[in-house]
Amino acid sequence: xxxxxxxxxxxxxxxxxxxxxxxxxxxxxxxxxxxxxxxxxxxxxxxxxxxxxxxxxxxxxxxxxxxxxxxxxxxxxxxxxxxxxxxxxxxxxxxxxxxxxxxxxxxxxxxxxxxxxxxxxxxxxxxxxxxxxxxxxxxxxxxxxxxxxxxxxxxxxxxxxxxxxxxxxxxxxxxxxxxxxxxxxxxxxxxxxxxxxxxxxxxxxxxxxxxxxxxxxxxxxxxxxxxxx
Amino acid sequence: xxxxxxxxxxxxxxxxxxxxxxxxxxxxxxxxxxxxxxxxxxxxxxxxxxxxxxxxxxxxxxxxxxxxxxxxxxxxxxxxxxxxxxxxxxxxxxxxxxxxxxxxxxxxxxxxxxxxxxxxxxxxxxxxxxxxxxxxxxxxxxxxxxxxxxxxxxxxxxxxxxxxxxxxxxxxxxxxxxxxxxxxxxxxxxxxxxxxxxxxxxxxxxxxxxxxxxxxxxxxxxxxxxxxxxxxxxxxxxxxxxxxxxxxxxxxxxxxxxxxxxxxxxxxxxxxxxxxxxxxxxxxxxxxxxxxxxxxxxxxxxxxxxxxxxxxxxxxxxxxxxxxxxxxxxxxxxxxxxxxxxxxxxxxxxxxxxxxxxxxxxxxxxxxxxxxxxxxxxx
Ligand SMILES: Nc1ncnc2c1ncn2[C@@H]1O[C@H](COP(=O)(O)OP(=O)(O)OP(=O)(O)O)[C@@H](O)[C@H]1O
Ligand SMILES: [Mg+2]
Numbered sequence: 304x305x306x307x308x309x310x311x312x313x314x315x316x317x318x319x320x321x322x323x324x325x326x327x328x329x330x331x332x333x334x335x336x337x338x339x340x341x342x343x344x345x346x347x348x349x350x351x352x353x354x355x356x357x358x359x360x361x362x363x364x365x366x367x368x369x370x371x372x373x374x375x376x377x378x379x380x381x382x383x384x385x386x387x388x389x390x391x392x393x394x395x396x397x398x399x400x401x402x403x404x405x406x407x408x409x410x411x412x413x414x415x416x417x418x419x420x421x422x423x424x425x426x427x428x429x430x431x432x433x434x435x436x437x438x439x440x441x442x443x444x445x446x447x448x449x450x451x452x453x454x455x456x457x458x459x460x461x462x463x464x465x466x467x468x469x470x471x472x473x474x475x476x477x478x479x480x481x482x483x484x485x486x487x488x489x490x491x492x493x494x495x496x497x498x499x500x501x502x503x504x505x506x507x508x509x510x511x512x513x514x515x516x517x518x519x520x521x522x523x524x525x526x527x528x529x530x531x532x
Numbered sequence: 533x534x535x536x537x538x539x540x541x542x543x544x545x546x547x548x549x550x551x552x553x554x555x556x557x558x559x560x561x562x563x564x565x566x567x568x569x570x571x572x573x574x575x576x577x578x579x580x581x582x583x584x585x586x587x588x589x590x591x592x593x594x595x596x597x598x599x600x601x602x603x604x605x606x607x608x609x610x611x612x613x614x615x616x617x618x619x620x621x622x623x624x625x626x627x628x629x630x631x632x633x634x635x636x637x638x639x640x641x642x643x644x645x646x647x648x649x650x651x652x653x654x655x656x657x658x659x660x661x662x663x664x665x666x667x668x669x670x671x672x673x674x675x676x677x678x679x680x681x682x683x684x685x686x687x688x689x690x691x692x693x694x695x696x697x698x699x700x701x702x703x704x705x706x707x708x709x710x711x712x713x714x715x716x717x718x719x720x721x722x723x724x725x726x727x728x729x730x731x732x733x734x735x736x737x738x739x740x741x742x743x744x745x746x747x748x749x750x751x752x753x754x755x756x757x758x759x760x761x762x763x764x765x766x767x768x769x770x771x772x773x774x775x776x777x778x779x780x781x782x783x784x785x786x787x788x789x790x791x792x793x794x795x796x797x798x799x800x801x802x803x804x805x806x807x808x809x810x811x812x813x814x815x816x817x818x819x820x821x822x823x824x825x826x827x828x829x830x831x832x833x834x835x836x837x838x839x840x841x842x843x844x845x846x847x848x849x850x851x852x853x854x855x856x857x858x859x860x861x862x863x864x865x866x867x868x869x870x871x872x873x874x875x876x877x878x879x880x881x882x883x884x885x886x887x888x889x890x891x892x893x894x895x896x897x898x899x900x901x902x903x904x905x906x907x908x909x910x911x
Contacts, residue, residue, distance in 0.1 A: 390825070
């Protein structure tokens with residue numbers, strides 16, 4: 304049995320909009336083990352993104368504890384959080400969120416730049432990822448000159464360039480056609496086979512069921528947690 | 533924004549430059565006379581007491597040759613030169629022109645550090661003697677005598693004949709007079725030409741500058757004694773002129789500082805707006821950088837340095853403007869060396885940068901405080 308990568312205990316998260324309270328996370332406990340492939344499904348507005356954001360330290364829960372690799376990260380300073388996001392966590396978004404002014408290579412190197420990694424090391428790492436993801440000829444292209452699938456591959460390269468422990472993807476195929484969507488999923492699964500812990504939020508039943516473990520979120524609670532043997 | 537910033541910096545640079553130049557001009561003028569010089573002018577500078585004495589029906593008494601003579605009676609006073617000045621015609625044959633005529637004594641040569649090019653200066657001796665002799669400037673000599681030697685020749689000053697006994701070396705301007713175009717005559721002769729009993733002013737040279745204060749009181753006392761208890765003169769020293777100038781300059785500086793700070797404030801607010809706009813335009817990017825592991829400090833640094841770059845640009849522009857303005861001022865008034873002091877340049881640029889820093893802090897904080905989730909969820 305692998306050790307626990309992510310341990311959420313009794314997490315609550317409530318948003319206040321006007322005088323209305325929305326309980327997006329309602330006493331959620333969840334453990335994701337190292338190297339696991341987990342998909343999160345559920346109806347719109349059920350709290351999937353909120354859960355992922357909490358896992359990715361973009362959002363902090365109102366109550367409950369979060370252990371990342373056994374370390375309590377629930378109440379950390381901004382600087383420490385930023386550093387953990389940078390080193391431990393890779394993010395992929397539905398809308399890619401590449402910086403339009405930068406080339407594919409520059410976009411990939413951005414997290415290394417923020418971490419203060421030297422130029423030669425940055426180039427070495429981005430080159431190998433560009434190569435590996437079949438983007439070698441696209442390194443100097445800007446996002447607008449790339450197809451959706453290519454953009455998402457750049458985004459994945461950017462997510463894993465710091466060699467994180469966890470890859471978090473929020474509907475990574477939501478903005479792609481079926482074919483490039485499949486490509487992206489296969490790429491992520493390949494990274495998972497190399498040991499990367501993978502958490503994917505998706506609406507797509509086909510993609511969701513490919514994961515070894517699937518959870519379903521309804522109204523801020525985990526209503527189903529199913530492991531395919 | 534750049535404009536406002538540059539105006540602020542330019543104003544500071546230009547006006548400190550001119551102020552500096554003007555001060556240098558005054559110091560320079562005086563140094564040609566020596567710092568241990570006291571100038572006595574008839575009439576009081578203080579308006580209040582002036583009006584009082586006029587109300588009382590006592591007009592200030594003029595300075596006379598006897599006053600000047602009385603001022604020599606102090607061991608700390610080395611020389612005294614009474615002075616009269618007037619414009620009149622100087623003629624030789626058919627050549628004629630208007631010249632400034634200065635009446636004084638032999639002491640004037642030393643006090644004013646003048647050099648003779650030919651002949652002798654005014655003779656020593658009794659100042660009340662109206663000897664019809666004169667010393668003329670180089671240019672006057674050339675205009676009236678061409679290449680001929682003027683020594684021993686006669687010219688007519690306002691119709692009175694007088695003999696040329698010397699020619700002054702040209703030394704440029706000093707205290708508003710061009711020695712090239714000057715005619716110097718014995719003070720009593722000048723009084724006759726100008727038809728007056730009084731003096732324009734009295735120059736008093738003191739042994740050394742430490743004695744100035746003592747001699748000032750001596751002059752005041754002497755004049756009061758001679759003028760029936762009325763100290764109806766103004767006593768000027770280089771220090772007092774500089775002090776007066778400095779008060780004027782201070783007022784000017786405050787005005788400049790006002791203009792500068794207003795335009796810098798405007799610039800600052802504009803910078804703030806520019807930066808706020810740029811932050812809201814790049815909300816997604818900033819949020820993304822946070823998600824990728826940029827700490828608050830990094831984001832703030834990014835925004836602040838961008839603003840600093842902007843203000844440095846504006847500041848340099850203003851500096852160029854100000855320096856160009858100072859150049860033009862120096863060119864228009866060559867006597868004025870309007871070079872702004874280094875501290876002013878530094879201070880102006882420094883303030884520009886400081887403005888950029890202060891006014892970008894707010895946008896920077898806003899950027900750093902962006903919630904990455906909200907920033908990213910916007911499409
Ligand atoms: N920043 C926020 N402010 C207020 N309410 C929010 C905020 N973020 C999420 N919510 C609310 O919390 C609930 C859960 O949102 P969340 O985005 O996690 O759902 P989701 O499962 O990702 O939905 P979708 O499938 O549409 O992406 C929703 O009701 C949403 O309106
Ligand atoms: Mg969502």
